[in-house]
Amino acid sequence: MNLSGYFILFTSMLLAVLLMIMPLPDGLAFIWPLWIVAVLGYWLYALPHRVSLGSALFFGILLDVFNNTLLGQHALALVTVAYIMEKMHHQIRLFFWWQQALLMMCLAAVYSFILFFVQSLLAEIHLSWPFWLPIISTGVIWPVVFALLRHYRQKFRIT
Amino acid sequence: MPRLYRQTSATFLRFLTWLLVCLVLMVLDQKHFVVTRIKSVLQTMVTPLEYAVAYPGKAVVFVRDYLTIQHQLVHAEHRWQDQRLLLEAQVQQVNALKMQNQQLQTLLDSPVVEREDKFLLAKVVTLKNDAFSHEVLLNRGANSGLAIGQAVVAADGIAGQIIATNPLNARAMLVSDSRSAVPVVNERTQENFIVIGTGIADSLALMNVSSSADLKVGDRLMSSGMGGHFPAGFPVGIVALIDTNVKTFAKINVKPAVNLAKLQLVVLPIES
Incomplete structure (x- = not known):
């Protein structure tokens, strides 16, 4: 893989992080997907030999820094998601797109539940219905993220 | 040809290692050890990115302001002027009361000293x-x-409290955050309560209030100053809904005094 390949890998994941910390109007913020799960999910699916748990850790820490959460909280969630993805990437290649989208929802749920669990150890928080919306929307945007990133992967021949 | 097959035990070991790293980091951060300092330094470093992501939202506001119709502006201008006159009149009243209070206190030989609070204005960069x-x-x-x-503090009342600082920026937790609690007093009955956040921007709640408590919809809740965190006498919210059909404690919704979703300018009282 050449330099532009690394650049695209890094930039796409950084963009996903920035999208997640972007201030949004209230209505949109509720349904805003967990971009990093979908983007990291794609790279773990397409290039499991390039992207792995280390990248998940790095961008997780970055999310912690941006969100001012305990350092390691988002990283823990993201590393777990990446591990599941890495264990499953042979099966995922055989999935239909809608099955992959469902899997992304499951991964987003794992991610959210870990965050919720850690947060609930620190403070009393309640699970309310808006909790589920980003999980669903992550599955919804998966085909778009998939098509977009595959386009760039093929265009720049990232292998 | 990329290597597609990896030894699974190695993957699992790596997973465990990173998991352990995360856990250690979290525990150290929770105990405010070294890691918290590192996080603060990292936050200072990534601040430009945070300003950058705030731009799209700011651009929308800018365009909206730019396209405001003239008669709306004139209307708003008149309203501000009316309000300013009203506030100025009130300030005079407050000044008179302050003087009176001081005189009374010197008459009584009271040890209570009138404290002049200084205020610092800050802009909200991003809202999460x-x-x-x-x-x-x-x-x-x-x-x-x-x-x-x-x-x-915002123009209409208490907005939240500072939870992290770096040299150039500070992070504030809003009263609607589910970790937030503000001691308040009911203006009508002078009863003390604690207002907690629910995680929903336009709804707060009262903690542990018995079903027989004297509360009415529309009661104004002011900060009581108990605990020393929040200054006393600022509006926190208005009782919006009372549900006594719950087991032990009444469920009481409070509408925050400040429009938290549209917070733009805040004031920080700094003790001199």
């Missing part, structure tokens, strides 16, 4: 509302004298 936290990033930091625990 999700299920777990409601926080804002402010454009003033430790260099301007901000410190953790300080109250953040």
Whole structure:
């Protein structure tokens, strides 16, 4: 893989992080997907030999820094998601797109539940219905993220 | 040809290692050991990115302001002028009362000294509302004298408190955050309560209130100053809904005094 390949890998994941910390109007913020799960999910699916748990850790820490959460909280969630993805990437290649989208929802749920669990150890928080919306929307945007990133992967021949 | 097959035990070991790293980091951060300092340094470094992501939203506001129709502007201008006159009249009244109070206190030989609070104005850079936290990033930091625990006040009342600072910026937790609790007093009955955040921007709640408590919809809740975190006498919210059909404690919804979703300018009282 050449330099532009690394650049695209890094930039796409950084963009996903920035999208997640972007201030949004209230209505949109509720349904805003967990971009990093979908983007990291794609790279773990397409290039499991390039992207792995280390990248998940790095961008997780970055999310912690941006969100001012305990350092390691988002990283823990993201590393777990990446591990599941890495264990499953042979099966995922055989999935239909809608099955992959469902899997992304499951991964987003794992991610959210870990965050919720850690947060609930620190403070009393309640699970309310808006909790589920980003999980669903992550599955919804998966085909778009998939098509977009595959386009760039093929265009720049990232292998 | 990329290597597609990896030894699974190695993957699992790596997973465990990173998991352990995360856990150690989290524990150290929770205990405010070294890691918290590192996080603060990293936050200072990535602040430009946070300003950058705030731009799209700011651009929308800018365009909207630019396209405001003239008669709306004239209307708003008249309203501000009316309000300013009203406020000026009130300030005179307050000044008179202050003088009177001082005289009375000297007559009584009271040890209570009138404290002149200084105020610092700060802009909200970004607003973060999700299920777990409601926080804002402010454009003033430790260099301007901000410190953790300080109250953040908006034009209409208490907005939150500072929870993290770096030299240039500070993060404030809003009262709607589910970790937030503000001691309040009911203006009508002078009863004390604690207002907690629910994680929803336009709804707060009262904690542990018995079903027989004297509360009415529309009661104004002011900060009581208990605990020393928040200054006394600022509006926090208005009782919006009372549900006594719940087991032990009444369920009481409070509408925050401040429009938290549209917070733009805040004031920080700094004790002199």
